[in-house]
Amino acid sequence: MNARATEPAAAGKIADTKLRPVPPPVAANAPKPAVETAAPRKSGAGRILLMAGVPLLLVAGGGWFWLTGGRYEETDNAYVQQAKVSISADVSGRVSDVKVHDNQVVAAGDVLFAIDPQPFEIALSQADAALASARVNVEQLKVSFGTAQAQLKANEQTLAIRQAAYDRKQALVDQGVSADASLDESKLTLQQAQSAVDLARQQVAAATAALAGDPAIATDAHPAVLAALAAVEQAQRNLTHATVTAPAGGVVSNVSSLNVGQFIAAGSMIASLVETDNTWIQANFKETQLAELKVGQPVEIKVDAYGAPMHGTVESFGAATGSEFALIPAQNATGNWVKVVQRLPVRIALSEAADAVLKTGMSAMVTVDTGRSTLDKLAGN
Structure with missing residues (x-):
């Protein structure tokens, strides 16, 4: 029974041997297959150094930039400014030429x-005639003064x-030669002579009063003549101002509505003149930026319209913030108050002549x- 039990197993082994594939023969000089090895684990020290070093470098770099920064104060709330003059006539009249x-x-x-x-030429002629008449009147007053003096002298004699x-007569009466009645006519005549002297x-x-208290006064120094001279000067001024000239060099604008034949009133705005000879920059800095700003500090200016930078210096600081010059200043005493950082206008003078390229209002x-x-500030330098 053991023999029968063993035989089938042997027969099964024989069957497995027949079914299993036979490997090909290995050549004598064939390379041996590589032996797989496990990859070594990375060290944690480099990872820790990297994780700690990068933040430290960022903090050190940020601290360096913070300490070395703070030297420059800048604002983009800045505009080119040029003086603007309103052109108007000092006299009323009709436009004859543009x-x-x-x-x-x-x-x-x-x-x-x-x-x-x-009309102004006519007014000047009238003023000249009034002046001549005033001078004649003064001469007549001098003659009258002389006549009055001569009359006074004759009356005194x-x-x-x-x-x-x-x-x-009085002596004869005192001697008893003449009666007292004979003095009446002489006394009346004496009183008349005295009245004539007083007059x-x-x-x-x-x-003398008509000659301003000075009989020897010069004719042109008399008040009446001075008034006439002033009238002549006024008439001459009006005639001169009938021709309107440019008060300064610049560019004229808004004259399209000015036409020949148009009547204009004195003082009414006719045109505008932008003075290009005087250009500056008005920079509106926040009040928190003003601590280190001083007159004379160098400034770099970049106008939005042009790429090349310009240079200048701080010339002056405004007398008040912009809100103080508003038409209706803010009233913060009502309790409904929100703190807003204010801006102060700072005037920047240009170092180079930029009149030809800059226009007022440019950003x-x-x-x-x-x-x-910041390091200098912390060190107290």
Whole structure:
């Protein structure tokens, strides 16, 4: 029974041997297959160094930039500014000639437009005639003064004669030669002579007053003549201002509505003149940026319209923040208050002539070199 039990197993092995594939024969010089080895584990020290080193480098770099920064204060709330003059006529009249057009470049003293001068020429002639008449009147007052003096002198001499006659009559009466009634006529004549002298003195005083209290006054120094001279000067001024000229060099604008034959009133705005000879930058810095800003510090200016930077210096600081010059200033005493950082206008003077390229109102970026970094501030330098 054991033999029968063993035989089938042997037979099964024989069967398995027949079914299993036989490997090919290995050549003598064939390379041996590579033996697989496990990859070594990475060290954790490098990873820790990397994780700690990168933040440290970032912190060190940020600290360095913070300490070395803070030297420059900049704002993009800055604009090119040029003086603007409103052109108007000092006298009323009708426009007779227009010499300029919109955006024309003019120099100081160039004629812009003219008003009909004929009414002012007539007024000047009238003032000249009034002046001549005033001078004649003063001369007549001097003659009157001389006449009053001569009349006073004659009356004083008559009074002396009448007084001598009265004294003789009085002596005869005192001696009893003549009666008292004979003195009445001499006394009346003496009183009339005295009244004539008093009247002449009043006439002299009136003539002196008419000559401003100085009989020897120069004709053109008399108040009436001075008033006439002032009227002549006013008439001459009005005639001169009938021709309107440019008060400064620049560019004329808004003259398209000015036409020949148009009547304009004195003081009414006719055109505008932008003075290109004087250009500056108005930079509105936040109040938190003003601690290190000082007059004379160098400034770099980049106008949005042009790429090349310009240079200048801090010239002055505004007297108040922009909100203080508003038409209706903010009232913070009501309790409904929100703190808003205010801005102060700072005037920047340009170092180079930029009148030809800059136009008023252009936007700019302003950077001021304060000369002190955060490290200098901490060190107290």
